[in-house]
Amino acid sequence: MSVPPVPPNPFAPPGPGGPPAASQPAQAPYPASPGWGGQTQPISQWNQPAPAGQPAYVGQPPPRGGRGLAITAIVLSSLALLGVLGLGGFLVVGMVSGAGMPYALNGSITVVDKGVQGPDLEAELRRIVEDDGGFVDQVECPQRSQVGQGLVTVCHGSVDGYDWTGVVVFEDDDGSFILTEY
Structure with missing residues (x-):
């Protein structure tokens, strides 16, 4: 598969960093980047489906979502809510009974x-x-x-x-x- 040509930047300064000459073939604007498996893949292969019979992420399991932090937050929030409700109940019972109050x-x-x-x-x-x-x-x-x-x-x-x-x-x-x- 071929890489689509990159149009020249009309706002770039002329010279070595300027727009490519018309005779040069267009190249990908970014260098190749490592994929999930640690292999370096050119950008043109990033959005390609995995070959038949091969997992989408070669060499590593797919990334997992961070559910541990969410579960911890829910548990701690529930404990805090129970504590506040318990304290409120304690205060209400103490006020109703009047025990120990001068x-x-x-x-x-x-x-x-x-x-x-x-x-x-x-x-x-x-x-x-x-x-x-x-x-x-x-x-x-x-x-x-x-x-x-x-x-x-x-x-x-x-x-x-x-x-x-x-x-x-x-x-x-x-x-x-x-x-x-x-």
């Missing part, structure tokens, strides 16, 4: 000499927790607690049959406080 209530107590007596604070905490729907088995607070902005008193006891800790944070000198239950 709970805050507001209250106020009468202040005497810049402090409160333990039994008075215990009675107020019992009232606040029971008004919120809990059943207080027992509450124990320190005998006397100072009252002032940011001062803290910790009380312990049992509410609804579970161990209970109440952290009382006084907001001002007048006895307003926030009770955080654990």
Whole structure:
């Protein structure tokens, strides 16, 4: 089979790199390149069918697609999706059950000499927790607690049959406080 002639490039500079003279036979514009089997084939043979009874790729198996990377990407994406769904489910269950989450209530107590007596604070905490729907088995607070902005008193006891800790944070000198239950 013959190679079709290459038309001269009208934009090429004249001279040795310019268009071929009309008397020269046309040649392939590219050098011969190795084929799949490592043999050097002229360009004219690249698109030719393989001879009968001979495989299309001589000396090597046909090239395979890179499926390993695609499979790995699918597996890792699936694991990431399962992780996100699991974390979301964990957060939803935790929020619905409220287990282990602190709970805050507001209250106020009468202040005497810049402090409160333990039994008075215990009675107020019992009232606040029971008004919120809990059943207080027992509450124990320190005998006397100072009252002032940011001062803290910790009380312990049992509410609804579970161990209970109440952290009382006084907001001002007048006895307003926030009770955080654990």
